Amino acid sequence: MPADGSPLDAFPASSRAPDAALHQHEMLAAFAELAILSEDIDRLLQEACDYVRRAVGADIVLLYRQSADHRSVEVRAGAGIAPALIGGSITRRDEQSLESRLLRDGEPVIVPDARDEPRLETRGLLRRFDQRGLALIPLRDGPGTPMLGLLHISTREPRDFSAEFAYLRIYASLVAASMLRIDALRRRGDERAARERSEWQLRLVLEGIPQLVWCAEPGAQWRWMGPQWTEVTGRDPDSSLGRGWLDAVHPEDAVAVEEAWGAAEARGIFEVECRIWHQHDGIYRWYQGRALPTAFELGEPTWVGTFTDVEDLRALEARQAVLVAELQHRTRNLLAVVEGIALQTMAAAASPEAFEASFHDRLQALARAQRLLSAGERLTLRHLLETERDALGIADRESLIVLDGPDVLLPSTMVQTLALVIHELATNSRKHGVIARGAGRIAIRWQVNVTADEAMLDLGWEETGDLPAPASDSRRGFGRELIERALPFQLGASSDYRIVAGAVTCRLHVPLGGAA
Amino acid sequence: MSGDTADGGAGTLVGRRLLVCEDEFYVAVRLERALLDAGASVTLFASLAPALAHAAGEAMPDAALLDINLRGELSFPLADALLARGVPVVFLSGYDTATIPPTYRDVARLQKPVTLVQLTRRLGELLGS
Secondary structure: OOOOOOHHHHOOOOOOOOOHHHHHHHHHHHHHHHHHHOOOHHHHHHHHHHHHHHHHOOOEEEEEEEOOOOOEEEEEEEEOOOHHHOOOEEEOOOOOOHHHHHHHHOOOEEEOOHHHOOOOOOHHHHHHOOOOEEEEEEEOOOOOOOOOEEEEEEEOOOOOHHHHHHHHHHHHHHHHHHHHHHHHHHHHHHHHHHHHHHHHHHHHHHHHOOOEEEEEEOOOEEEEEOHHHHHHHOOOHHHHOEOHHHHHEOHHHHHHHHHHHHHHHHHOOEEEEEEEEEOOOOEEEEEEEEEEEEEEEOOEEEEEEEEEEOHHHHHHHHHHHHHHHHHHHHHHHHHHHHHHHHHHHHHHOOOHHHHHHHHHHHHHHHHHHHHHHHOOOOOEHHHHHHHHHHHOOOOOHHHHEEEEOOOOEOOHHHHHHHHHHHHHHHHHHHHHOHHHHOOOEEEEEEEEEEOOOOEEEEEEEEEEOOOOOOOOOOOOOHHHHHHHHHHHHHHOOEEEEEEEOOEEEEEEEEEOOOOO | OOOOOOOOOOOOOOOOEEEEEOOOHHHHHHHHHHHHHOOOEEEEEOOHHHHHHHHOOOOOOOEEEEEOEEOOEEOHHHHHHHHHOOOOEEEEEOOOHHHOOHHHOOOEEEEOOOOHHHHHHHHHHHOOO
């Protein structure tokens, strides 16, 4: 069953004619050439079966290959049998059988008539295929080499293969040598494929990581860099080799880089932060450079290193430093305000009890203002006024206190002072005015007047009802101090604050732009 | 409020004209009170522009007390103008003094919260009284 285009086509089936010996030698020579050149093991084994079958005029020729555990043999190729049988495997059971001895000791088997030989393990199989003359030749590349399997030659008629034994052994040796050679070829191919795969993975990592990767010899001499360097900096690789890469470092950081290299050997690590020029974008960005000495050659290390972009990280750190400084500033100012409120409240208080109550209320107002400020969202005047109105905690607050005005965003600098002002007006009302009596009306109205120069907030507190005239008090109250001095000082505002019988009015005129 | 006693620095600054820049009302009022009690006259500013205008005018103060952050503006230009005309300056800061640029390393500085005794003593030293 030769494959298409087989060299075997040149040889007619043997007729055991007088020139049979010559014919056999020609076939062997042709097969030897095929065996030496072939790289396809399946094709070669099949050719071997076909050649042998024709060369000696056998009915069935099989090539068994021994399994790795030596427990079974597999039919790898065959001539004179149905192709479906190829691939089948036979497990050896009898260690003393002729087949076992062959596979163990390399002893060939020549049996003229299988019916007379009880030690054959494949006797049943031979009977099934009606085979009697049998030769089994070990497949090995020579004495001392591993036993690969066996070559089976059989005939329907009884036959003694002793005369052809030497000839068949040459076939078996050629097949065994080719099997070893092709196995080795495939192993080398597998190894190369594995190496290529592993190199590909390594390159994927080296070129895929977002760091700029490089190798250097001592003295900051680059001898290799990943493609990231060129992608990011726009510098071509050739001019960056050696000390060329240092041209991309910001001149102000050059000293730090040199110092880091100088200290690297003693420290066992190169570590520096420096700016690297991005040619594409025309900007410097901050990088953290790190390298470790590896792969010593003749005592000299190769430094394997990376540059990692830390620009955003540094910007974040800078922003945080500003925030911390701002927080310190606000905290200390807040303490100063608390101290100021305490002193002013004390100066105006008639008794320690009065101080305690007023001071507590004012701290609460201050705390509400801080909450509004730290909420982070844009704060409107209405929101601030509603917060103060709700803080009064009275049931009919919405009928007593009317808010009327447009949405105005408050600059954060205004929030604290304005909240305290509203708190003082409400406190006064709770002691003497509309809120105390639960009758009358407080109208808080505001509007924004925009002139060419600036936006002014006009805010009015109109409290009307059956209110007594205020008792004359020589001390300037906290609220009046706040409205008449703090507001103008702090916010550049002007104010008009009057308390008469039947009415409390406070009109504020606050620049919105200038105070922001 | 340690050291905030009426005689903390009484009389040490008699007749001195002081420029004070501080944008926080309660802080400014306390500074003003303390300096007035010490016998000085005080011109108070809460923002940079009017203080700069004042510093460029004819009535030069004898010394200046400057908060560094005035409603978001830094008072360094004012310090430059005053120092250029020979007016001694004391920085008053709510920040760590580390945030003051190195060019002002020789300028006196006080960190908030400052006691009033510290304040009048420092100004007295600067003015040689």
